[in-house]
Amino acid sequence: MRSRTGLTVRSFTPARAGELPPVLLVHGFASDGVQDWVETGIARALTEAGRSVIVPDLRGHGSSPAPSAAREVDAPGLVTDLVTVLDEAGADTFDVVGYSLGARLAWELPEAAPGRLRRAVLGGLSPAEPFEAVNVQELHQAVADGTEPTDPLTSAITNLVLTHEARAAGLALCVEGLRSTPFTPRSWSGRTPPVIIVGKDDAMARGIERVLDLLGAGELITVAGDHHEILGGAAFRPTVLEVLAR
Structure with a gap:
């Protein structure tokens, strides 16, 4: 479907819905929702666990329209698009899983959508x-x-x-x-600290411990693989399911 932002948004509904809120899945730079979340089986695994899933293509990515100016795709612009997608889905409360750029944007959601974010999983987050x-x-x-x-x-x-x-x-x-x-990490304003998942060989995530120190809370999980491997790896999907079931 098309959001009023123009973004392509894919929605997945479980056969039997549970009580937990929908999950917003935000892909990485130069990728799209299908590549990061559908083809890896993560969207399907979440629906099988009873979760509704919202998978947008960020502006300039996938099937969404290209920007006409850089200000449309700076961090605030992309985050505003995501909040609009959540509003259109009627997601008064939500969980988010973001990868790489998606994790960087998810960091802004507690302030952009105050009181609405329940849990966050940030994969492949760069500290700079x-x-x-x-x-x-x-x-x-x-x-x-x-x-x-x-x-x-x-x-x-x-x-x-x-x-x-x-x-x-x-x-x-x-x-x-x-x-x-x-991206300038600062204190987390969400109701629960995020869980950060990085690859053991991910050069982009080096120094991520500084972000944990800044949070003073949160959880860091290290899995096998580099920046381009962990989304489809054996550990990422079950870790996401476990964290979001809490």
């Missing part, structure tokens, strides 16, 4: 803003005409963005928007 050192001018230039960026990080992001062909310009705007509103 991954795009802060990207040269966005070179990124846009590379997408426009193929000019090779001069620094390795911008080159790596460019190569990732370009694999999405027609979506590349929109993803470059996402990088610009997120870079302009970098």
Whole structure:
């Protein structure tokens, strides 16, 4: 279905609904709801556990529309889209599972939707803003005409963005928007501390202990794999189910 935001939103309803609230699943950068949550079997496992599931494609990703400006896809803009999706679903209370960029956006939901978030699972969360050192001018230039960026990080992001062909310009705007509103961990305002899941070999999650220290609570679970492996790994799905059943 289409949200009034224009986002594509997939909803999954269990055969027998339990009493716990719906689960919002938020995918990572340059991915989409199908790849991160449907193909991994996580959405199905949640519905089999009696949970309703809401799976949006973020703006500029999957089947959702491309942004026309970076301000549409900065962190506040993306979070506003998610709250609108929750409102349209009638989710007065909800749980959230976010991965990578999705975890970074989920961090903002307790303040963006006060009193509504019950539990949060944050997978692959980076303790710093991954795009802060990207040269966005070179990124846009590379997408426009193929000019090779001069620094390795911008080159790596460019190569990732370009694999999405027609979506590349929109993803470059996402990088610009997120870079302009970098992730700065602060105290958690949700009713229960988040559970953070990272891969043992995930370079992007190095230093995540600093976030736990800042929280003064929360739980860190380390599983096998790197940043691109743990979503489909053996440990992530059962861990999510266990945490959200609490």
